[in-house]
Amino acid sequence: MTIEIIIVLTILIAAVVLFITEWLKVDIVALLVVASLLLTGILSVDEGFAGFANEGTITIAAMFILSSGLLRTGVVVYLSRAVKNVFKLNFIMASAITFLIVGLLSAFINNTPVVAIFLPILLQVSRDTKISPSKLLLPLSYAAIVGGVCTLIGTSTNLVVNSVTVKSGLPAFSLFEIAMPGVIFLITGICYILFIAMPLLPERKPDSTLMENFGLGDYLTEIILKKESNSINLLLKDSPLVKKFGIEVLEIVRGKDIVKLPRANTRLQENDKLKVICSVERIKEIQETPGILIKPGLKWQDEIILDDYVFVEAIISPRSLLSGKTLKSVNFRNIFNGTVLAIRHRGILMNEKISSTKLLPGDTLLIEIHKDDISRLKESDAFVLVSQVDPPSFKTSKIMIAIITMAAVVFFSSIEILPISISALCGCLVLILTKCINLDQAYSSIDWSIIFLLAGSLALGTALENTGAAKLIADFIVYIGGGLSPILLLSAFYLITLILTETMSNTATAALLTPIAIVAANSLGVDPKPFLVAIMFAASLAFMSPVGYQTHLLVYNPGGYKILDFIKVGTPLDLLFWIMATFLIPLFFPF
Numbered sequence: 001m002t003i004e005i006i007i008v009l010t011i012l013i014a015a016v017v018l019f020i021t022e023w024l025k026v027d028i029v030a031l032l033v034v035a036s037l038l039l040t041g042i043l044s045v046d047e048g049f050a051g052f053a054n055e056g057t058i059t060i061a062a063m064f065i066l067s068s069g070l071l072r073t074g075v076v077v078y079l080s081r082a083v084k085n086v087f088k089l090n091f092i093m094a095s096a097i098t099f100l101i102v103g104l105l106s107a108f109i110n111n112t113p114v115v116a117i118f119l120p121i122l123l124q125v126s127r128d129t130k131i132s133p134s135k136l137l138l139p140l141s142y143a144a145i146v147g148g149v150c151t152l153i154g155t156s157t158n159l160v161v162n163s164v165t166v167k168s169g170l171p172a173f174s175l176f177e178i179a180m181p182g183v184i185f186l187i188t189g190i191c192y193i194l195f196i197a198m199p200l201l202p203e204r205k206p207d208s209t210l211m212e213n214f215g216l217g218d219y220l221t222e223i224i225l226k227k228e229s230n231s232i233n234l235l236l237k238d239s240p241l242v243k244k245f246g247i248e249v250l251e252i253v254r255g256k257d258i259v260k261l262p263r264a265n266t267r268l269q270e271n272d273k274l275k276v277i278c279s280v281e282r283i284k285e286i287q288e289t290p291g292i293l294i295k296p297g298l299k300w301q302d303e304i305i306l307d308d309y310v311f312v313e314a315i316i317s318p319r320s321l322l323s324g325k326t327l328k329s330v331n332f333r334n335i336f337n338g339t340v341l342a343i344r345h346r347g348i349l350m351n352e353k354i355s356s357t358k359l360l361p362g363d364t365l366l367i368e369i370h371k372d373d374i375s376r377l378k379e380s381d382a383f384v385l386v387s388q389v390d391p392p393s394f395k396t397s398k399i400m401i402a403i404i405t406m407a408a409v410v411f412f413s414s415i416e417i418l419p420i421s422i423s424a425l426c427g428c429l430v431l432i433l434t435k436c437i438n439l440d441q442a443y444s445s446i447d448w449s450i451i452f453l454l455a456g457s458l459a460l461g462t463a464l465e466n467t468g469a470a471k472l473i474a475d476f477i478v479y480i481g482g483g484l485s486p487i488l489l490l491s492a493f494y495l496i497t498l499i500l501t502e503t504m505s506n507t508a509t510a511a512l513l514t515p516i517a518i519v520a521a522n523s524l525g526v527d528p529k530p531f532l533v534a535i536m537f538a539a540s541l542a543f544m545s546p547v548g549y550q551t552h553l554l555v556y557n558p559g560g561y562k563i564l565d566f567i568k569v570g571t572p573l574d575l576l577f578w579i580m581a582t583f584l585i586p587l588f589f590p591f
Helices: 003-021 026-039 045-053 055-072 075-086 091-106 111-129 137-147 156-167 179-200 280-287 300-304 332-336 371-378 396-414 420-433 439-445 448-467 469-480 486-503 506-524 529-538 550-556 563-588
Strands: 220-225 248-254 257-260 273-277 292-296 309-316 338-345 348-350 364-370 383-385
Touching (some): 003 469, 003 506, 026 045, 026 448, 045 448, 055 420, 075 091, 075 111, 075 396, 091 111, 091 179, 111 137, 111 383, 137 179, 137 550, 137 563, 156 448, 156 529, 179 529, 248 338, 332 338, 332 371, 338 371, 364 371, 371 383, 469 486, 469 506, 486 506, 486 529, 486 563, 506 529, 529 563
Antiparallel strands (some): 220 273, 220 292, 248 273, 309 364, 309 383
16 A cells, blocks of 8 residues: 555545535535645546536536526426416326426426426415325425436436546446436436335425414514613624524514614614514513513514515525524625524524524525515525425526426437537537527536535545555445455445445545555456446435435425434335345346
8 A cells, every 4th residue: 555545545535524524515525636636646637627628517517507597588487387286187197297298307407496486386285185295295395306316417426426537437327228227216206205215205284374384373472672771772693682592683663664674783772662573581581681671472473474475494504504504694694685583404403693604405494574575586596495385487488498498408318429428518509509598507507516526526436546545445345345255245335335425425425536546346357337337326325314305405494394204214224225226237238
């Protein structure tokens, strides 16, 4: 073992630990990996930054733009609305059609926005049919995930594996090369969803109102500021009521004037009546503060809700600008002209000190906002709205352009007239030039964290190959296996990939394990392709953890799920697909 191998393995272990613990954001970890490899001299400058110019990186960025073009023209919305009407006829049939459409859409466009669009539709179906949303939302996420393994462009991990494959001197995968086993997995997955997952999932009926659902029935309190109060003449943000007790002020009544959702720089005055969110425990603390009178027990509908204000339930999206930040740090109230009343944070309901809570993707916010300002939420990529509000506007006149463009990209790639990278790039230009999507929207549609993560992971993969660390790890796996047959080694790689995907980024998992799988296959003298397909599938088909895939985070809170629900329903599907992959992949991709 050389010093270079020791350095690379140390960086690898550190990266995996950071990916799993999420002490730092994954894109930051990826950049640290690149910097470490460059500073230690393991990689040259060209090798270290090659991931940013990699064909797979460009393709992934282009696919984000193409997906956004389809979404912004309303193609997916029209499909989701059509499916909604089928539920009036037959629930099981409508569920099967819905999940099949979601799976097929996810085979060609980013599955996260597909789930985001179908999510409020299925919540409305849940309300209309009186069926618990817990029976529908996790199956929605599962269907989107399974659809991603039907084509090369179905998920970024497929493209990552293909990129490392090409860089290693092996032939690239064609667009539909994995389609046959992928479709079998999709059909199996939908059958599992309909006949096993949905009956197994708990029947959790949501409360009748958002107020009850977010536990705010006893939290509305009125505080009157007397002249002895140390908050008089202070800005709201500097008031001890906010700084010390962390309460949320919804309204200030000042004589005949009402200041709805006051801003942080509102100056407090004597005899102001503050309507706030405040628990019983907090009331007891505030009562001991001089100059404070408290009037508890107000009714939301009678005391605080005005005709022009509405409640909106919104989920923090995986790419949200709020992710990893607090409401206070992003100045939420001033940016969106609304106030957050409560948060469901990783299954925990929070009604106090919410402005200082670090938000994570999947957190659900209850927002009170003026109806004229809802458009700010709808048009923002920071949220997925699950309330009954009008959808954002779409460029419906451009629908056919978007569909034809995407079809052309798929056609030219599938018959191999153009590489997928070139056809996808040309498709993006068509969408921009025909104004299906503008340049700012194109840039914002790209998940840059995936781009940086991919570039860093590819650099680490290069280091593993160049230093011989990949061969060392592969030889160790083969040695531990004690002369395993190729089919058992494939099964082992699938399981290793699956375990890592359930605990860390699937993109990083795919990028790190692909070069090792190639070396392991070469050491056995067999074709690496079945091992690569196993990694593609295992890096996507993760069902037993809420953090296994981004779409799980979107449905976690609206469905009222617990971690045990994922384990109970997802573990059998993980095991089923593991067994299927072990025997099915070699049939289509012989050793």
